[in-house]
Amino acid sequence: MQIPRPTKAPLLSKYTPLGMNDLPFPSNAVVNPYSTDPRINGSIYATSPVKTEIEKFENLLIRPDDFTNRVRLAYLWSKGDQQSGRGMGKTALLRYFRQRINKDWGATEFINQFNAVVVYVAFPSQVDRRYMEQLALSALVDICKNGVLEASRAALRLKHLTDEQSKSVLTDDDGSENFENLLNNTILAAKGVEVAKLDEAVTQDLLAAGVQVAPAKALARGEFEKHLRSYRNDGNLDPLYVPRDTRILDFSRTILFNDVVNYLRAAGFAGGYLFVDDIENLVDQMARKARIEFAKEFALCTVRPGYSNTEHNFFSCVLTTHQQASVGLSSAWGDAGLSAIARLDPTSPNSVELPMPSKDQAREIIIAHLDYYRINKSEKGSIKPFTDDGIEALLKNKQMLHPRVMLSNAAQVVFHAAQAGKTVVDAEVVNSAMDTKVIQTTDVTDGIEGAM
Secondary structure: OOOOOOOOOOOOOOOHHHOEOOOOOOOOOEOOOOOOOOOOOOOOOOOHHHHHHHHHHHHHHHOOOOHHHOOOEEEEEEOOOOOOOOOOOHHHHHHHHHHHHHOOOOOOOOOOOOEEEEEEEEOOOOOOOOHHHHHHHHHHHHHHHOOHHHHHHHHHHHOOOOHHHHHHHHEOOOOOEOHHHHHOHHHHHHOOOOHHHHHHHHHHHHHHOOOOHHHHHHHHHOOHHHHHHOOOOOOOOOOOOOOOOOHHHHHHHHHHHHHHHHHHHHOOEEEEEEEEEOOHHHHOOOOHHHHHHHHHHHHHHHOOOOOHHHHOOOEEEEEEEEHHHHHHHHHHHHHOOOOOOOOOOOOOOOEEEEOOOOHHHHHHHHHHHHHHOEOOHHHOOOOOOEOHHHHHHHOOOHHHHOHHHHHHHHHHHHHHHHHOOOOOEOHHHHHHHHHOOOOOOOOOOOOOOEOO
16 A cells, blocks of 8 residues: 655745745845846836826826827936936836736727837946937837737738638637637648738738838748847847947837837737836937937937838837936937927926825835735735834835835845744834844945836
8 A cells, every 4th residue: 555645734935924925025126127026027016106196197198088199208207316316116117007008008008999019128237329229229129028029910910810710710629719829820720721821911911011021021920039130140139239240220220110110000009108218328428419419319210200100100208317317418309309399307298207205105115015925915905014113113214215225125124024033023123124234224226227
C-alpha cells in the first residue's frame, strides 16, 4: 500500500501577521508602465486625491461627446523644481488614462462610438541629438508593446471574412467568442480561410489608406516590429540612438505620423493620444538653436500641416513637465508658433497641475495600496494595520507628504514591522523604523516619474 505524502501547508508571507499577503508599497516608488508589479506599474491608483485634476484632463482631452474638438496639445505639471517636482504622480496619472483607454481601445470610454489608443513615450535618461526622431522611435516601440497592432490587424482581417467564416472563426469549441482567433493562421486555415490571400487583401486596404508598401506588407503579416528592426544593423530597437546605426531614425517620423496613423485609421481608430513623459530629459541639454529646431519639428509632426497625423487631427499630445524645465523651452515654443495653440505655462487653459497632496489625500493613497494587498477584504477602506498615531507619525510633516517619499517610507515602515513580527503599525513602530535612518524625508531620484 502506498503511503500518502503529507500535504504542505501553503507558505505564509511574513506580512501575514499584518493582514497583508505582500509588501503593499513600492520600495522604490518609481513608476514603470511596462512592469508586471502593480506597485510600480500604476495599477494601484487612488483617484480621489486627484479628482479635480482628472476632471480637467477629461474635459480637455477625452470629451466623448465632442471628441473631434478635444485639445491637440496639453501639459501635465507638478509643483516644484527639477528635483521636488519629480515623484508627484504625473506618470501615474498618465498610466491611469492609458489603462482606462487601452484596456478595450476606448470602447467603454466612448461607449462604442469609435476606437482610440494611448501611445506612451518616456525618456528615462538624457537625449542629446535627433530629438524628434528619437521621440517618434520611442512611440513606435511602445506601439509594438501595447497590443494595438494586433487588435487593428484582427479588425482588418475580419472585414474580409464572410459572415459564415466570421462566425466559424470567432467561435471557440465551448461556444464563446474569441477575437484572438483572427490572428491564428492555423485556426483560419482550418476554417477554410486562405491566409495568404487574406494578408494580401489587408495589404491592399492599407495601400489604399496611404501606408507605404513595405510597412503595409509588414503590418498585414503581423511583422511590423521585425520591419522596424530591419532598419538597424544590430537588429535592436533599444537604445534608441546608436552612433553609425541611425537609419531607423531617418524614417521614424514618417513611419509614426504617416504609416501608423493611416494603419490605425484603416482599422477604425478615430484618434489617439501621444503621452510624452519626462520632457526635460529630451530638452534639458539642448542649446537654444536645437530647442527652436525641436519645437518646429514637433509642431510640424503634431499640429502643422505635413503629415497624416495633422491632416486628420489624429494624436492629441500631452507633455509632462515642471516649471524649471519649461523655462528653456518656452521661448522656442513661441518661435515655433506653439504658444498660440497651447501656452507653455501652468496657468494655461491647456494645463493640468498636480499639487502636493494634503494629509487626508496622502492617507487615501496609503489606503489604496493597503487595500490591494489585504487578506481580509472586509477591512477595505481602513488604515489597518496602521493605527491613527502610526499614520500621523508617517505623515507628520509636509516633506513626508511628497508621494514618492511617502510610499518609499511606508514600504520601509511595513518591512520593519514585518521583520519585528508586529501585528500593528503604530507610532512606536514608525519611529523605530525612522531611527534606523532608512526613512526618506527628501528625494532626488532620477528616472521615470514616481507613483501615486
